[in-house]
Amino acid sequence: MKKIFTIAIATLAIASIQAQDINDALRYGQTDLNGTARFRAMGGAFGALGGDFSSLNVNPAGSVIFANNQISLTLSNFNIKNNSNYFGNKTSENNNSFDLNQAGAAFIFENGSAKSDWKKFAVAVNYENAKNLDNSIFSSGTNIGSSIDKYFLSYANGVPFGNIDNFYFDELYFNEQQAYLGYNSYIIDPNNSADPNNVDYYTNIAGGGNYYQENAIESTGYNGKLTFNASTQYKDKFSFGINLNSHFLDYKQSTSFFEANDNPKYAIGSTVDRVRFNNQLYTYGTGFSFNIGTIFKPTKEVRLGLAYESPTWYKLTDELSQQVVTSGYGLNPAQDNTLYSTQVTDPNVTMIFQPYKLQTPGKWTGSFAYIFGKRGLISVDYSMKDYNKMEYRPKNDYPNENKAMSNLLTSSSEVRVGTEYKIKKLSLRGGYRWEQSPYKNGNAIGDLTGYSGGLGYNFGSTKVDLAYAHAKRNYNLQFFSQGLVDPARIENITDNVTLTFVFEL
Known part of the structure; x- marks a missing residue:
């Protein structure tokens, strides 16, 4: 059973033991196009329409568009396919999950006073999984010239050897822990083992050749959002509408990196030719955000919308456990150097890092919709999200991470288009979605393109909607944040089938 150890140290040391980076911020700062089947089928273009529970996430003024009290329940099937290309070798991995994606209730109150200009009021509560975090990625290929030893050396160089040789794993800062793992698994050694102040290290992995590498990532979790909404019609x-949102985040990620090489061995000393590096990360916490918005109807056919979504202010905690398994000739100096042996370095400790705060970017959305009487509609949303405003807090504890986000990320535009055509009680729907890369260099994460379609049937007091949505985005995936940073190119393809039941009360 693993020991649990909580890191609680002076503020000035937090930056040196925390491991958050730009990828973590983007994981929680980006959201999927989830929600009801009607919302998904029409590409999420609901900022000027309202009348749908998921539309409240775009523009909270939309709840007052409901004609009657109603309850909505949505089930979704998520299928994610990741095609990886690592040094020319192509692999593929699939993940499929089923989820209760949305549940909500809205209550409409008509103002019976003929003298009042305030015609209707609405209150609603809605739960959605803002981002499905279930995923599987597998990459493999032959790296020419770069080994996992670069990861451990990048952390070890500058760390006094006496720290990692004389202290327990759970008494060290994060960078020292990585040096500890590299040293005790015989991947690296100090230049002068007799000097506790030695800060220079060398590798025991033979260089000058090729390295076969595999990286497997399995993740599960959700980013839930509970919305309390109020709106009114004038x-x-x-x-006009407002949302107060409570966020719940639970994320587990398991990564396993493997490396093998048949490079020429050193004439003397130990040589590592097989490495397995396992990491288990658990992130959990809560957050808060709000929305405000308005919808204006200049004519019977035209609707205009404007909405603002605040940043989400998260308070998160990370738990991390690590293990390194190495094989090679003479890993233990006490053994004969001709003996092939295996070394397992498992501190048997779950590190619980000090809680930290993350501020995601806010978003503005402008919307236009045209209603063709009772037969159909077309709707367009344009959103802007400034990703370089994301930051970890307290700011002084994360100067490098915040600087990287400010320098590398940029404002991202999103366009959503949706249409609906009614044939008596049957509705036919279609949608398109394009989202710009959050990076200044669009190669790091490419633009997202998505298409969707669906149908709905009105039984009277009950409605049933079905939608299918497809989206694709390419991005670079680094296995490690430093040292070994050669990326795999991932083609991420998501297919989603959504079924919604709406009951009018």
Whole structure:
């Protein structure tokens, strides 16, 4: 059973033991196009329409568009396919999950006073999985010239040898822990083992050749969002709304990196030719955000919307456990150097890092919709999200991470288009979605393109909607944040089938 150890140290040391980076911030700062089947089928273009539970996430003024009290329940099937290309070798991995994706209730109150300009009021509560975090990625290929030893050396160089040789794993800062793992698994050694102040290290992995590498990632989790909404209608022309949102995040990631080489061995000393590096990360916490918005109807057919979504302010905690398994000739100096042996370095400790805060970017959305009487509609949303405003807090504890996000990330535009055509009680729907890369260099994460379609049937007090959505995005995946940073190119393809039941009360 693993020991649990909580890191609680002076503020000035937090930056040296924390491991958050830009990828973690983007994981929690980006959201999927989840929600009801009607919302998904129409590409999420609901900022000027309202009348749908998921539309409240775009523009909270939309709840007052409901004609009657109603309850909505949505089930979704997520299929994610990741095609990887690592040094020319192509692999593929699939993940499929089933989820209760949305549940909500809305209550409408008509103002019976003919003298009042405030015609309707609405209150609603809605739960959605803002981002499905279940995923599987496998990459493999032959790296020419770069080994896992670069990861451990990048942390070890500068660390006094006496620290990693004389202290227990759970008494060390994060960078020292990585040096500890590299040293005790015989991947690296100090230049002068007799000097506790030695800060220079060398590798025991033979260089000058090729390294076969595999990286497997398995993740599960959700980013849940509970919304409390209120809206009102003024003079049949204006609607105003506000959301108060509570966020719940639970994420588990298991990574296993493997490396093998048949490079020429050193004439003397130990040589490592097989490495397995396992990491188990668990991140959990809560957050808060709010939305405000308005919908304006200048004519019977035209609707305009404007909405603002605040940043989400998260408070998160990370738990991390690590293990290194190495094989080679003479790993233990006490053994004969001709003996092939295996070394397992498992501190048997789960590190619980000090809680930290993350601020995600806010978002502005402008919307236009045209209603063709009772037969159909077309709707367009344009959103802007400034990713370089993301930051970890307290700011002084994360200067490098915040600087990287400010320098590498940029404002990202998103366009959503949706249409609906009604044939009596049957509705046919279609949608398109394009989201710009959050990076200034769009090669790191490419643009997202998505298509969707669906149908719905109105039974009277009950409605059933079905949708299918497809999206694709390419991005670079580094196995480690430093040292060994050669990326795999991932083609991420998501297919989603959504079924929603709506009951009018």
